[in-house]
Amino acid sequence: MEDMILTFADFSNVSMFYINAAGEITFHSGEHNAADRSFIRTEDIQQIFSGKSIHLEHEDPLGNRYMVIGQPIYQDNRISSAIYVMASMQNMDKSIITVRNLILFSGAGAFLLAIGITWIMALLFSRPLIMMQKATKKIAIGELETRLDIRNKDEIGDLAAAINSLAADLQRYRDTRQEFFANISHELRTPITYLEGYAKILKNRLYETEEEKDHYLDIIYQEGVRIQHLVDDLFELAKMEEGKISLSMEWLDLKEVIDQTVQTISLKAKEKGIELIVHPVASVPLIQGDGVRMEQIVLNLLENAIRYTEQGRIEILLQSTPDTLSFSIEDTGIGIPEDELPYIFDRFYRVEKSRSRKTGGTGLGLSIVKKLVELQGGSIQVSSDKDVGTRFTVIFTLPTNYNERGRISDSD
DSSP states (O other), X not given: OHHHHHHHHHHHTOEEEEEOTTSOEEEEEXXXXXXXXXXXXXXXXXXXXXXXXXXXXXEOTTOOEEEEEEEEEEETTEEEEEEEEEEEOXXXXXXXXXXXXXXXXXXXXXXXXXXXXXXHHHHHHHHHHHHHHHHHHHHHTXXXXXXXXXXXXXXXXXXXXXXXXXXXXXXXXXHHHHHHHHHHHHHHHHHHHHHHHHHHHHHTTOOSSHHHHHHHHHHHHHHHHHHHHHHHHHHHHHHHHTTOOOOOEEEEOHHHHHHHHHHHHHHHHHHTTEEEEEOOOSOOOOEEEEHHHHHHHHHHHHHHHHHTOSSEEEEEEEEEOSSEEEEEEEEOSSOOOGGGGGGTTSTTOOSSOOOOTTTOOOSOHHHHHHXXXXXXXXXXXXEEETTTEEEEEEEEEOOTTBOTTSSBOTTO
């Protein structure tokens, strides 16, 4: 037994104590000083000899820590002695210190790494925001050509796209406004020049015949009408944008409105050699609208078609469905480029950029038409092919209480 204990102690690097029932050490092996009996307590001896094991931690006078396990030894079915196994905790403490230091270093490294990653992510996230801030400042001071090159597929990208769209809208508005003022200046300068020149001729009696005088008076009258028309358009648009326009709603026969407007405009079309074609229709439902404003819508669209059509025809088609009543005006004019179609209803916008008196408008006619249509509960659509022609379609939704014959039911 002693040899076996010695061998085990040397192999496992532990100290072993063989203790009798009186608590005396009868055998000892290992490096621990046998004189140190402080780990042997009477209550532990009693517990072991009662058949139980003990576990405890012990610190010797030098401060070394040990793990102590006590077990009973049986002989002939009775407990004859106890064995204490004492293992130094020095290696364990070193391991714990090593692990603790490793955890501390790892924690510090992880903290520094987190700070670095956070800093990098902050740069990545803040860079687009800083770019947006700089871009919006440039836009605010009038550099409307500024654009953001941010193509993220997230909220940042959506915000950048919105800023680019806003800048594009502002730039287009500025350009069209500048062009509008240039157009207005030209449109006013030309008739004013005529008025001034021919008024001076009449005042100084520089004409030779009464026919020549009447001709000059006609020119003065026409230029006065031109100025009045321009001022009326500006005033009309301003009132609609401020919501101050009033409508006299009544039941209208759109077929009669179109026929009357075509008669009004037919002379102007005939002077240009343009054929006006009104497709016949038996009857159409009545709609609610302002008769004067509805005629203004049709007249503006027809004048626009005549202005941009040099030859060919203009067709007016009126048609209805159980739910809608619509009319379309289609010409064979110069057409509208596809990229300009979304902007033709913008105020001040003109497809034809020339300032010739032959085709130059103020860029207000279609804006007025769109607002008048919407104020009366309708919508307007446009389709066009360059150098082929343009088609405007105005659609009104019919009330739900129309009967099969296309009239309001008697109950209403």
